[in-house]
Amino acid sequence: MRETGLEALEAGLARDLAYLNYPPENWVRPQQSTDGRHVYDVVIVGAGMCGLTAAFALLRAGIANIRIVDNSEPGFEGPWVTYARMNTLRSPKHLTGPAMGLPALTCRAWFEARFGAAAWEALDKIPRTMWMDYLRWYRRVLNLPVENDVTVQTIEPYGDLLGLEIDGASEPCLTGKIVLANGRDGVGGLRIPAFANNLPRACWNHSKDDIDFDALVGKRVAVLGASASACDNAAVALETGAGAVHMFVRRADLPRINKFKGVIYPGFTHGFPTLNDEWRWRLLHYALDQGVAPPQDSMLRLKCHPNFALHLGSPWHRVETVGDEIEIETPKGIHRFDHLILATGFTVDADKRAELAGLTDKILLWGDRIDAPSDRTSQDLARFPYLGPAFEFMETEPGAAPHLRHIHCFNYAATLSHGVVSGDIPNVSEGAQRLVEGIARDFFAADRAYHFQQLQDYDELELLGDEWIDADAVLEKTPSG
Ligand SMILES: Cc1cc2nc3c(=O)[nH]c(=O)nc-3n(C[C@H](O)[C@H](O)[C@H](O)COP(=O)(O)OP(=O)(O)OC[C@H]3O[C@@H](n4cnc5c(N)ncnc54)[C@H](O)[C@@H]3O)c2cc1C
Known part of the structure; x- marks a missing residue:
């Protein structure tokens, strides 16, 4: 039977993933709670665009013991077919979004497989509901283990781990790390x-x-x-x-003008988080203050x-x-x-987020780092969390809340710390890559003794010892005279 365009695309994608040795083996040290319960390495809260991209990036990096939950019904995650009311996406069609560098995983590849290249050429912007169809396909074709209709109510420290109270379950779900991919108001609320x-x-x-x-x-x-x-x-x-x-x-x-369209280039993407506080504040304050x-x-x-x-x-x-x-x-x-x-619109204000109740007073904010002027934009920015290099929350006082560094804020609230990589379509892959590299670094560094032991125990033979002849040994064995 002849393959349809979509079947051919999916077969090609499967081949590409196989060429890239996807999925690699899990390498993270398995953990158990003291009472013997399963511990996830990462729980992703939210399976919208950012959550799906983060999940794929984690699996690609060999971090496989993950759980990804969303409180929407399947296929209705995020704004696209709920409260977004534009006819087409606001962003241009050429953006590669969550494709993580794989051509066959782009919206364009998916669209062309269904409607042909000429239709893509003729298309102005991607229809809004079609973007949701693409995200549904993305999730299916990557076989991402999303659990829908599941709400994370609160997040709490649980010894050295984190516990998530989920839908009134009798026991918290335990994890080493949490990725908050919970959307535009994920660390805030409605304004x-x-x-x-x-x-x-x-x-x-x-x-x-x-x-x-x-x-x-x-x-x-x-x-x-x-x-x-x-x-x-x-x-x-x-x-x-x-x-x-x-x-x-x-x-x-x-x-x-939409100044945020003017920051979509690799220099800004990769350079922004390396800037000092004053420069990051200056750039984002300017862009926001101009209005969109x-x-x-x-x-x-x-x-x-x-x-x-x-x-x-x-x-x-x-x-x-x-x-x-x-x-x-x-x-x-x-x-x-x-x-x-x-x-x-929305505010960034951790106090408004039920999931974070009980944690917020120890979260370091930009307002703790910068003497914010009194203008409206500055006052808004002062409430953004001041995040570390892996999007992790930081503590107001070192040692005051060590669990915070295991909560990674992969949503709009990261913008002042990381630039535009954790909310909009353009650089979500770059953001997910940065997030996952940081998470991988953390797991490795925290478990360095385990990895040293793994190294010492590693004994896969490359050589069996019969691949060469020791010339001196041969001479010694040869009778003289
Ligand atoms: C109306 C609108 C239009 C936009 N249009 C564009 C555009 O055209 N181009 C562009 O680049 N960007 C656009 N954006 C910005 C951005 O791309 C979207 O907001 C995008 O949805 C962000 O993805 P996300 O994964 O961060 O959040 P979301 O897609 O919102 O996903 C977050 C998910 O987390 C779930 N969740 C939240 N809390 C919990 C919890 N406690 N437990 C379980 N699940 C939870 C939510 O139900 C949701 O499904 C738009 C944003 C909006 C609001």
Whole structure:
């Protein structure tokens, strides 16, 4: 039977992996708890793009005793088919994302195998839901052992190990290390403006919510924010039949540039984490402070709706319910709406993360290292964790919480320490490689005595002793005279 394009790709990928001797043998010292329970070497929390890439990188590095869990149902990890509402990816199609250097593992290879090279040429950007299909394929074809519908509730030290409380299991899951691949708000939460606390919960959503857009048909909707998500949510409201959608932006003008697209080159990727604190702070503060322009297609998706309005230079000074309406006051006037969508993004703030409760007061933050100025961007950055070279948390006081160095923060919160390698598509492979090299270094160094013993015990013979003839020995045996 003739192979389909996808079958041929998968066969080729399997061959490539075999050529690369994948999977290599596990080399990490097996551990047991004092009470004889299984101990994983690494538990990855989150099986979105970062978690999957980290899992593959670990397996490629011979770190095989891993567990990877995600609280979503299978195939619905991350934002792509849940709360992301753009039609296509925001990033360009040529990025190789989680492919880890393997051409057959790229989204392009997968797409071409299904639809042909001409279709790829004709494609502008990758459709959003197709990216999720690609990640599903990535997981399947690499046979990554993801467990879905599993929630990590808390993380605690457990002797020299870490314990994860999972879905109320009677005993914690034990591991040497944890990789937090738990997403954009993985060390933080939703950014909710204070006024929302005084409004009935039913009259507003955050853009990450599962929004009932059908309930907004014919309604007047206000969207707060200028981000890509603000545009996408406004667009879905309009396309579903909202009566009017008004988008309010604090800045006097929309950012026109996405500075983060200007940092996608190897010098930045590899050089950034080697810079001193001042330089890393300066670069990231600048890029964030400039604001991120929403993609052009997101803006154009709005422009064709006559019932869409954009209000620049319009921070919300007062928001309150008046009868059945929500009244919003900006420097430019008063508006009334039926529903609000807060596209106000996410914060980095370990205190907001239930999994880390009890650990956070000892986590070193950038604000402990830098005297942060009072501007909004600096205050945000001050709450980022100050991570070590393998994305590991560090302690506020040496020795105060040694277990923290075994929790590796492979998510957006690593950006100030490591650059853009643990959240967006472009450099996630480079990030995973850096993470795994660090984890491998840690395991080896911690178990150096074991590895020395392994070396001493290593006795695979290369030579049996009968491959040569000792000329002197022959002479000695030869009778003289
Ligand atoms: C709306 C939106 C659009 C984006 N579009 C682009 C784009 O076009 N291009 C680009 O480069 N980047 C984009 N990004 C940024 C980035 O690529 C995505 O956020 C991407 O999903 C990051 O992958 P991740 O693995 O870090 O997080 P996620 O994909 O969010 O995966 C994290 C997973 O961890 C799980 N999890 C969290 N906590 C727990 C727990 N306690 N127990 C078990 N599981 C848990 C979550 O359910 C989730 O499945 C976008 C981000 C958003 C939010």
